[in-house]
Amino acid sequence: MHKIAVFSNMYPSEKHPTFGIFVKNQVELLQSRGLDVDVRAIDNPSKGKVNALKKYFFWFVKSIGYMMKNKSQISLTHAHYAFPTGYLSLIGKRFFGLPYVVTVHGGDIDKMAAKNERIAKMTRKILQQASAVIVVGERLKRNVIEQFGVAEEHVHTMSMGVDTTIFQPISKEEVRHELHIPQTDKLILFVGNMIEAKGVLDLVDAFKIVKQSYTDASLHLIGSEKDERFMQTFAARVQLDDVHISHHAPMPQKEVAKWIAAADVFVLPSHHEGFGLVALEAMATGTTVVGSNVGGLSFLLNDGAGILVEAKDPESISNGIVQALTDISGDRQGKMVRKVSEHTYDVIADRLLTIYKTVSKGRQTDE
Known part of the structure; x- marks a missing residue:
């Protein structure tokens, strides 16, 4: 397995240390297992229509350029949140032949996809084209299968995991x-x-x-x-x-x-x-x-x-x-x-690596 490209519209920074911290934790967990992981993410939670358009536009352009330049080294992409992040992975598959995994966190299904039919259709396409869909809860699994038509064998229920070296009983x-x-x-x-x-x-x-x-x-x-x-x-x-x-x-x-x-x-x-x-x-x-x-x-x-x-x-x-x-x-x-x-980092890392190996084998076969 070569490089894993992780896309996320939430990621912490020095100024905003808790913004998408769960994504950063998972990235560091994968790196601790020896994986080469590149992150392309938004680390600025600022709102407002103008700010949102600017940050998403530049993020999309830079991420697409990154995939174009590194397509031969990337084994797969992993998108956190179906829409809009998963759209980057969908582009990567269509234009550069990169298989992808998408993690559904909840808001992308409960709120984002419910905004209008256009977003709902795009979400459906993103999920159906993914080599694997990870959902963080059982209810989300049912929604992804029943409402978005994703084959059950492609859906994996798995939380982001808990770091028991930090969260543990203390006096x-x-x-x-x-x-x-x-x-x-x-x-x-x-x-x-x-x-x-x-x-x-x-x-x-x-x-x-x-x-x-x-x-x-x-x-x-x-x-x-x-x-x-x-x-x-x-x-x-x-x-x-x-x-x-x-x-x-x-x-x-x-x-x-x-x-x-x-x-x-x-x-x-x-x-x-x-x-x-x-x-x-x-x-x-x-x-x-x-x-x-x-x-x-x-x-x-x-x-x-x-x-x-x-x-x-x-x-x-x-x-x-x-x-x-x-x-x-x-x-x-x-x-x-x-x-x-059931949700320790060791358990989550093992399951995630198994999914990655299965997905990347498809990439190697295509090559």
């Missing part, structure tokens, strides 16, 4: 001392983008209910401010309610892992979720997860590995948080360990 007492968190606090934590679709306002309302029974409870939210108008709504809601809520800017994964380990409950009240990798990372630290019964979370937290609640329902979310605070049975810990073991 709650020690890490709270390091983070200056009172030992007696009931710490409830959220990590994710500060947007409505992540259920942030639902969590604030749920926390108000929890606070009535647990006066020592605190809610901490770690995440990027993606929408200025939403943040104004969030700030007004928190100020008006006068509750113990703190928002923190994005931080390195090692610091996030400490906060998760320090928490009593990790909550992910998303309205939709392809997989919910951060929930898996929380499970790896041993912290109980409360999550919406949507998408990949429905599978990740089932069978008692976590606590499933109804999305957009503050009362249901609050009940889940209270259950997590009161139910400390060791049964759940064992189930979390088993779930995490």
Whole structure:
């Protein structure tokens, strides 16, 4: 196998260290296994029509030029997100004979493909022309097969994996001392983008209910401010309610892992979720997860590995948080360990390499 070209419309930079961090982690995992991986990605999350057009245009032009120049050295391309990223891989196949793998993360199916029929048709073409389609959750697998007509034998369910050298059990007492968190606090934590679709306002309302029974409870939210108008709504809601809520800017994964380990409950009240990798990372630290019964979370937290609640329902979310605070049975810990073991980096790397070898054999045969 020669070079692997990875395309992504999300990738971290020094200025935006958490933007698409899961893609960077997978790239580094592949490189640690000895693969020659080149990345062509957008590392600027800035919005606005003009900014988006400029950054996508230059990214497409440079990526196509890269494939043209290096086509003889590239074994395959791997696109993260079906559209628009997968369109680059489709061009690579049509014009340069490069087979490709595409990873579907959720938003590219739930939101992007639902925007209009043109994007839906392009998404269908991208997925059907791929040598392999990786989906991060079981529900996405059904969608890709049933809605987009992809042959089941080409679809692989596989998360991005959890780095258990970073996300692992840590002494709650020690890490709270390091983070200056009172030992007696009931710490409830959220990590994710500060947007409505992540259920942030639902969590604030749920926390108000929890606070009535647990006066020592605190809610901490770690995440990027993606929408200025939403943040104004969030700030007004928190100020008006006068509750113990703190928002923190994005931080390195090692610091996030400490906060998760320090928490009593990790909550992910998303309205939709392809997989919910951060929930898996929380499970790896041993912290109980409360999550919406949507998408990949429905599978990740089932069978008692976590606590499933109804999305957009503050009362249901609050009940889940209270259950997590009161139910400390060791049964759940064992189930979390088993779930995490299915998604370790070693497991993911082995499966990904198997897919790559199969796809690249087709390239060698064509040559």
